[in-house]
Amino acid sequence: MDIYLIRHGESYNSTIEYYDDDIKTMNPPLTERGIKQAANLAVRCKSIEFDLIISSDLSRAVQTAKQILSVVPCEFFNKSSFSGN
Numbered sequence: 001m002d003i004y005l006i007r008h009g010e011s012y013n014s015t016i017e018y019y020d021d022d023i024k025t026m027n028p029p030l031t032e033r034g035i036k037q038a039a040n041l042a043v044r045c046k047s048i049e050f051d052l053i054i055s056s057d058l059s060r061a062v063q064t065a066k067q068i069l070s071v072v073p074c075e076f077f078n079k080s081s082f083s084g085n
Contacts, residue, residue, distance in 0.1 A: 004048070006041065006068075009034030011060040029059045038067035050074040 012018060012028035020027035030038060045068050055065040055078040062078055069076055 004045075004050075006064065008058075008060040008064040009037035009041070025058075027059050030063045034060065035063070035067070038064040042067040042071045046071045048072065052077060054078070056080070 009030045010033045011030050018026050018028035041064070050068075050072050052075045053065050053068060053072075055061045055076070057078050057080045065076060065078070
């Protein structure tokens with residue numbers, strides 16, 4: 001079994017503007033650069049056969065995972081407990 005740990009792309013600074021009251025934490029999305037980073041990562045992951053992608057529910061992590069899922073068909077699981085909330 002192989003396990004890949006992937007960090008999300010660049011995100012906006014965590015300011016009060018990005019506070020998510022539902023999950024009680026900062027939740028900034030990816031920047032345009034972060035979206036491009038995630039898309040480039042997806043291309044690099046295209047040849048890998050993933051069984052499952054696991055992500056926190058923070059928007060930057062989900063955005064990054066969805067870029068990979070757009071080229072790698074597999075199960076997707078995200079949960080708030082992975083973001084520490």
